[in-house]
Amino acid sequence: MHPTTIAAETNSSTQGCLEFASLYQHPLLEEPLTSSACADDRRQYMMMTRKAQNLCLECPLMTQCLYDAVVNHDVAGFVAGTTPQQRKEMRAKLGITVAPEDFDTLAGVTARHRQVDHDEVVRLRHANPHESLETLAHRLGCSLSTVKRHLRKHRAEADKPAPKKPAKPALAEVLAVYRAMVAPSHQRRAA
Numbered sequence: 001m002h003p004t005t006i007a008a009e010t011n012s013s014t015q016g017c018l019e020f021a022s023l024y025q026h027p028l029l030e031e032p033l034t035s036s037a038c039a040d041d042r043r044q045y046m047m048m049t050r051k052a053q054n055l056c057l058e059c060p061l062m063t064q065c066l067y068d069a070v071v072n073h074d075v076a077g078f079v080a081g082t083t084p085q086q087r088k089e090m091r092a093k094l095g096i097t098v099a100p101e102d103f104d105t106l107a108g109v110t111a112r113h114r115q116v117d118h119d120e121v122v123r124l125r126h127a128n129p130h131e132s133l134e135t136l137a138h139r140l141g142c143s144l145s146t147v148k149r150h151l152r153k154h155r156a157e158a159d160k161p162a163p164k165k166p167a168k169p170a171l172a173e174v175l176a177v178y179r180a181m182v183a184p185s186h187q188r189r190a191a
């Protein structure tokens with residue numbers, strides 16, 4: 001097997017998670033099994049995991065999907081032949097951390113009495129540099145001292161040297177960890 005691919009050698013050109021969306025989106029696969037889960041749920045979980053894993057192994061996107069799910073995005077559910085717990089263990093082995101996806105923030109959902117968002121204060125300040133801070137506070141529905149506090153924080157952050165981004169692991173490293181920790185035994189033997 002080529003060291004930078006893990007998809008099984010098949011003629012499959014479809015993504016199992018699209019074709020069998022109800023399997024991947026089943027509540028049992030979406031959420032980790034709890035310790036109080038009954039025997040039936042455990043059995044069903046094992047069957048569904050095995051089926052999803054086989055589909056992922058036949059998927060032409062498996063290699064890139066695995067890399068993204070481990071290194072770039074901490075998404076929920078069964079992805080690229082792995083459970084969220086397995087991806088967490090792989091990240092620990094690789095020495096990386098990935099912040100969980102915040103879909104509320106991505107979708108721009110905010111509560112009615114939400115806290116003033118730091119980035120919003122800075123963005124509005126930059127967009128309206130000639131506006132008084134009082135007007136900015138009025139726009140944001142907060143106090144003048146809150147606006148000042150956020151702008152002070154922004155200035156302090158701007159003065160700090162930019163933190164170095166940790167290097168991402170190479171694809172080959174991720175695949176090696178996958179094979180060692182997650183891959184079914186027949187794939188480990190073939191590696």
Ligand code: SF4
Nearest residue numbers: 016017056059065080
């Ligand atoms: S490898 Fe990724 S894209 Fe392919 S079936 Fe699995 S989850 Fe879907």
